[in-house]
Amino acid sequence: MRPVLSAPVVLGAGGRLGRVVESLLAALEPATVGATRTEIDITDYFRLREEFERFEPTLVINCAALADVDRCEAEPELAMLVNAEGAGNVARACRESGARLIQISTDCVFAGDGGAPHAEEDLPAPGSRYGMSKWEGEKRALQLCPGALVVRTSWLYGPSEGDFVERTLEIAGREGWVGGVVDQIASPTYTPDLAQALVDLARAGADGVAHFTNTGACTRHQFALRIVAMAGVAGGLTEKPQRWSELGRRAPRPANSMLSSARFTALASRTPRPWEEALAEHLAARARAGPARRGETPRRSSEPPRRPGGGAGRARP
Numbered sequence: 001m002r003p004v005l006s007a008p009v010v011l012g013a014g015g016r017l018g019r020v021v022e023s024l025l026a027a028l029e030p031a032t033v034g035a036t037r038t039e040i041d042i043t044d045y046f047r048l049r050e051e052f053e054r055f056e057p058t059l060v061i062n063c064a065a066l067a068d069v070d071r072c073e074a075e076p077e078l079a080m081l082v083n084a085e086g087a088g089n090v091a092r093a094c095r096e097s098g099a100r101l102i103q104i105s106t107d108c109v110f111a112g113d114g115g116a117p118h119a120e121e122d123l124p125a126p127g128s129r130y131g132m133s134k135w136e137g138e139k140r141a142l143q144l145c146p147g148a149l150v151v152r153t154s155w156l157y158g159p160s161e162g163d164f165v166e167r168t169l170e171i172a173g174r175e176g177w178v179g180g181v182v183d184q185i186a187s188p189t190y191t192p193d194l195a196q197a198l199v200d201l202a203r204a205g206a207d208g209v210a211h212f213t214n215t216g217a218c219t220r221h222q223f224a225l226r227i228v229a230m231a232g233v234a235g236g237l238t239e240k241p242q243r244w245s246e247l248g249r250r251a252p253r254p255a256n257s258m259l260s261s262a263r264f265t266a267l268a269s270r271t272p273r274p275w276e277e278a279l280a281e282h283l284a285a286r287a288r289a290g291p292a293r294r295g296e297t298p299r300r301s302s303e304p305p306r307r308p309g310g311g312a313g314r315a316r317p
C-alpha cells in the first residue's frame with residue numbers, strides 16, 4: 001500500500017486554508033496537486049473522477065466550500081450544491097479511487113448554546129444555512145467514503161487577504177477604532193497550525209470526526225484587541241465593542257462555538273498551541289513580509305506549477 005502522503009490532492013487550493021495546506025504538503029511531497037475551483041469544480045462529479053483517475057491520489061483534503069456564511073443564507077441552493085453535494089461527490093470519487101478523505105467542516109454546525117467546548121459526539125443543530133449545508137456535507141463524506149475523516153475548526157486566519165486580522169488592522173489604521181462582537185466566543189485558529197494538524201491526523205490514520213483549533217477562547221472583541229495590541233497599533237484607538245444583533249448581518253452565528261480538541265490531542269500525541277502564541281507568530285511573519293507581501297501565501301519552488309488551460313496540478317510523471 002502506498003504511504004498516505006505520497007500523492008495528496010488539495011481541493012479548494014485557491015482559498016484561505018487550501019493555499020496553506022497545499023504549500024505545506026508540497027514541501028513534504030513534491031507530487032502534491034493543488035486544484036482551485038477553475039481547475040476542479042467539486043460540483044462536477046465526472047470531472048472529479050477523471051482527475052482522480054489521472055492523479056491516483058492517496059489522500060484528498062477537501063478545503064473547497066462556499067464559506068461565506070451570509071451568502072449561504074442568501075443562496076441556500078448554492079450552499080447545498082457546493083457544501084453538501086460537492087462534498088458527497090468528492091467522497092464518492094475518493095471511495096472509487098481508493099483515496100483517503102479529509103473533509104473540512106466548521107463550528108457553525110453547532111447551535112452555540114451552553115458554556116462548554118463542544119465535543120465530537122455532541123449533536124449538531126446548525127442555526128444557519130451555511131451550518132446546515134456543512135453538516136449535510138459531513139454526513140455525506142462519512143457515509144459515502146468509509147474511513148473518511150471530518151475535521152471541524154473555527155475562526156480561521158493566516159497569510160490571506162480579507163480575514164478578521166487583516167480587516168481589524170485595516171479599520172484600526174484607517175478609521176482609528178477597534179470593534180468585534182462581545183457575544184460570540186470561539187477559538188481563533190491559525191491556518192498553518194491547522195494544516196500541520198491535518199498532516200498529523202492523516203499520518204495517524206484517523207477517521208470519523210475530529211476537532212482542531214488553537215487552544216483558549218475569546219470573543220471577537222477580545223481577539224480584535226489582541227490583534228491591535230500585538231501589532232503595536234493600540235495607542236489612541238477607540239474601542240467599539242458591539243453586539244451581534246447591532247451588525248445587521250443576514251445569517252445567525254453560534255454564541256458559543258468553542259470546540260474541544262481532546263480527540264486530536266489523543267490521536268496526534270500533542271496539544272495545539274494557545275491562540276495568542278499562534279497570533280504572535282503570524283503578526284511577526286506579517287511584519288517581516290512587509291506590505292507588498294501581505295495577503296500572499298509564499299509558494300515554494302518545490303511546488304508544482306499549475307497547468308494552464310484548466311488541467312489540474314502537476315503533469316503525470
Ligand SMILES: NC(=O)c1ccc[n+]([C@@H]2O[C@H](COP(=O)([O-])OP(=O)(O)OC[C@H]3O[C@@H](n4cnc5c(N)ncnc54)[C@H](OP(=O)(O)O)[C@@H]3O)[C@@H](O)[C@H]2O)c1
Binds near residue numbers: 068
Ligand atoms: N474561514 C473560517 O473562519 C472557517 C471557519 C471554520 C471552518 N471553515 C471551513 O474551512 C474550509 C476552508 O475555508 P476557507 O476559509 O479557506 O474558505 P475560502 O477562502 O472561501 O476558500 C474556499 C475555496 O473553495 C473554492 N470553491 C468554492 N466553490 C467551489 C467548487 N464548486 N469547487 C471547487 N472549489 C470551490 C473557492 O473558490 P472561489 O473563491 O474561486 O469561489 C475558494 O478558493 C471550508 O470547509 C470552511 O467551511 C472556515
